[in-house]
Amino acid sequence: MRALTPIEQLLHEYEDDVNGFGHHAAHGELLIPGEVLLSDREVLDVYTDESRLPAGVEQWIRLPLHTVLSRLISSKPKLHVNPGQPFEAEFDFVELADAAAQHMRICGCGERPTATREASRWVDGEGRRFFVVPHKDSSRLRGCLIGGAIGDALGANTENLPMEVVYERHGPDGITDLPEKPDITDDTQMTLFTFEAIIRSHVRQRITGEREITGITQNAYQRWLHTQKTPWDKARGIHSTMDEPDGWLVSHQQLFRMRAPGLTCTSALQEYARTGEQATITKPVNDSKGCGGALRVAPVALVDDDPMVVFALAAANAALTHGHPSGYLSAGVFAVLVHQLLRGKDLPDALDVAVDSLVRREGHEEVVAAIEHAVELAALGSPSVARVEELGSGGVGDTALAIALYSVLVTDDPNDALLLSVNHGGDNDSTASMCGNLAGALHGVEKIRPDWVERVQFREVVDRMVADWELETSPAAPVGQEWFVRYPPS
Amino acid sequence: MGEIEWIRPPRLAEVVAAYQGFAFGAGVRTGLVGQLVACSAEDPAAALAQWASEPAVQPDLVSWQSARDLVKNRYRGKIRSQGSGALIWALPAAAQRLGEDRIRELVELTHGPDSAAADSVIMLASHLFTSSKLDPPDADVFTAAGALAQAVRGEGRGVARAIAGALEGGPEHDVRLVAEELYRRSW
Numbered sequence: 001m002r003a004l005t006p007i008e009q010l011l012h013e014y015e016d017d018v019n020g021f022g023h024h025a026a027h028g029e030l031l032i033p034g035e036v037l038l039s040d041r042e043v044l045d046v047y048t049d050e051s052r053l054p055a056g057v058e059q060w061i062r063l064p065l066h067t068v069l070s071r072l073i074s075s076k077p078k079l080h081v082n083p084g085q086p087f088e089a090e091f092d093f094v095e096l097a098d099a100a101a102q103h104m105r106i107c108g109c110g111e112r113p114t115a116t117r118e119a120s121r122w123v124d125g126e127g128r129r130f131f132v133v134p135h136k137d138s139s140r141l142r143g144c145l146i147g148g149a150i151g152d153a154l155g156a157n158t159e160n161l162p163m164e165v166v167y168e169r170h171g172p173d174g175i176t177d178l179p180e181k182p183d184i185t186d187d188t189q190m191t192l193f194t195f196e197a198i199i200r201s202h203v204r205q206r207i208t209g210e211r212e213i214t215g216i217t218q219n220a221y222q223r224w225l226h227t228q229k230t231p232w233d234k235a236r237g238i239h240s241t242m243d244e245p246d247g248w249l250v251s252h253q254q255l256f257r258m259r260a261p262g263l264t265c266t267s268a269l270q271e272y273a274r275t276g277e278q279a280t281i282t283k284p285v286n287d288s289k290g291c292g293g294a295l296r297v298a299p300v301a302l303v304d305d306d307p308m309v310v311f312a313l314a315a316a317n318a319a320l321t322h323g324h325p326s327g328y329l330s331a332g333v334f335a336v337l338v339h340q341l342l343r344g345k346d347l348p349d350a351l352d353v354a355v356d357s358l359v360r361r362e363g364h365e366e367v368v369a370a371i372e373h374a375v376e377l378a379a380l381g382s383p384s385v386a387r388v389e390e391l392g393s394g395g396v397g398d399t400a401l402a403i404a405l406y407s408v409l410v411t412d413d414p415n416d417a418l419l420l421s422v423n424h425g426g427d428n429d430s431t432a433s434m435c436g437n438l439a440g441a442l443h444g445v446e447k448i449r450p451d452w453v454e455r456v457q458f459r460e461v462v463d464r465m466v467a468d469w470e471l472e473t474s475p476a477a478p479v480g481q482e483w484f485v486r487y488p489p490s
Numbered sequence: 491m492g493e494i495e496w497i498r499p500p501r502l503a504e505v506v507a508a509y510q511g512f513a514f515g516a517g518v519r520t521g522l523v524g525q526l527v528a529c530s531a532e533d534p535a536a537a538l539a540q541w542a543s544e545p546a547v548q549p550d551l552v553s554w555q556s557a558r559d560l561v562k563n564r565y566r567g568k569i570r571s572q573g574s575g576a577l578i579w580a581l582p583a584a585a586q587r588l589g590e591d592r593i594r595e596l597v598e599l600t601h602g603p604d605s606a607a608a609d610s611v612i613m614l615a616s617h618l619f620t621s622s623k624l625d626p627p628d629a630d631v632f633t634a635a636g637a638l639a640q641a642v643r644g645e646g647r648g649v650a651r652a653i654a655g656a657l658e659g660g661p662e663h664d665v666r667l668v669a670e671e672l673y674r675r676s677w
Binding site: 376 | 518519547548550551552554555556558566567568569570571572573574630631632633647648
């Protein structure tokens with residue numbers, strides 16, 4: 001038995017109360033058979049769910065009640081809901097429109113771009129259904145996320161192994177190719193959950209006008225924690241009453257694998273689940289500067305045009321699990337670098353913008369020193385394992401950032417950068433993942449080896465999410481129930 | 491408070507050696523030398539603003555951003571840092587035998603008000619042209635205090651290496667002209 005749709009619930013609740021129904025159901029969605037919303041009929045049949053559509057109907061449109069009302073204001077047809085079926089109801093147009101209009105005035109939602117966009121995009125001059133989804137060049141964003149996944153997979157089997165062991169396993173050139181089974185680790189898992197949180201927060205802002213990113217990201221990481229063998233009732237946090245994790249991403253069973261999850265992350269998220277207290281920069285959960293805070297924040301670059309805002313949000317994101325300035329400030333720098341590279345800047349210019357934000361934060365000195373070290377080594381040319389290892393092991397945020405930065409600065413090719421960043425005896429999946437994010441954003445996905453792009457685990461998921469992000473941020477952002485099930489706004 | 495007990499004025503050769511040593515130690519980071527030149531100008535604030543408006547190779551990033559703020563107040567938060575780049579102020583401060591208060595004012599230009607780096611700058615300046623042994627306490631290497639400790643041991647890189655060069659002296663370099671001009675001005 002399927003769950004009732006919101007409109008069905010409201011029809012049940014306000015059975016004989018057109019005012020109550022109209023007031024509460026303005027944003028509820030109805031299905032109209034056919035391809036266009038005609039305006040010259042006396043009675044308009046509408047349905048509450050696909051399963052209630054008449055037999056033989058192959059096409060229908062789904063749109064909010066307020067859009068139906070605003071589009072049919074000239075003809076004012078009766079609205080007949082679910083003719084001959086459960087939850088059948090008939091409404092006088094004027095009565096219903098009055099109630100809905102009252103809601104739109106009171107809550108102000110009629111003024112929001114989402115409502116005006118929805119109302120204006122519906123039918124073109126010839127009466128055709130008309131969705132405009134402008135094409136965006138997603139090469140850099142795909143390059144960023146897929147490059148990160150490739151770097152992660154390149155180092156997945158050699159994390160923290162000395163180079164002697166790497167040489168023994170892979171030959172004198174070290175790691176030169178993806179492993180036979182190119183699986184990603186917790187680095188990419190968490191990056192995907194970050195990306196999901198960014199999409200969900202956009203959905204939330206679109207439908208409520210409220211901007212909430214860090215809280216939604218916390219929830220996303222609690223879902224990730226659940227994938228790491230933590231039962232949902234122990235992972236979800238005391239503020240959640242959900243019986244099971246929601247959204248499309250967590251439905252991928254391949255995510256439910258322990259891929260060397262960082263202990264700092266898992267313990268901080270478990271702490272949140274236990275106490276419900278979200279860690280912040282001023283109320284840190286620990287004193288860790290591990291790289292786990294930085295390596296997951298590349299998608300935060302998408303949330304705002306202002307790099308200062310991106311920096312602040314990425315730092316706040318990392319502070320959910322890492323309380324030392326070098327842990328969360330390196331995340332701020334990293335996200336701003338991605339932000340600038342996605343906009344076509346070169347890396348030195350991007351660094352300039354990132355440092356402008358960094359030096360205004362307390363406790364920046366260690367990260368500044370790491371950046372200066374990376375730039376200094378890159379200027380010497382002749383990349384080598386020794387130079388990478390001079391920067392540190394990559395286990396903490398500032399050294400991971402330095403290795404990723406150095407690798408991209410000293411090479412002209414994303415594939416060379418990836419191999420440079422993975423061939424050292426430290427936390428090489430993390431450094432290569434961050435390097436892949438930067439190199440992919442700088443060069444675009446086309447410059448990455450096609451066989452790597454094709455083979456790396458979760459490439460399809462990344463592509464789907466990039467497409468979803470573009471749709472979500474387009475003028476034709478979905479309003480269908482399925483979308484909100486796929487990306488719930490929380 | 492506020493006064494360093496200068497034993498004797500430095501000799502020109504000492505100042506030149508320190509400046510040349512700094513430039514030698516800075517190596518590929520020529521942006522540090524550019525900053526030293528700006529810090530040694532008659533109006534350091536104006537010179538730093540000018541310095542930051544032109545390209546520089548691997549400058550001290552904190553000083554670089556601060557110098558930009560001297561031109562354009564971004565209203566995005568003051569820079570306050572204890573980073574190693576502040577140590578550069580020690581050279582012109584020692585050559586001109588400045589008082590502590592003036593040194594703190596200069597450090598504020600690049601590292602913000604009440605920077606912990608000022609103490610290290612004063613310590614270095616007051617020892618730079620003396621024969622006494624400098625023995626700074628160990629500190630995090632990414633701070634001015636830590637970089638000074640590294641420099642005294644002849645370790646580190648970047649600013650620490652440049653300061654180590656200043657302590658040792660260095661071969662002929664164009665920065666000699668800046669040192670000579672500063673020396674003349676301080677008399």
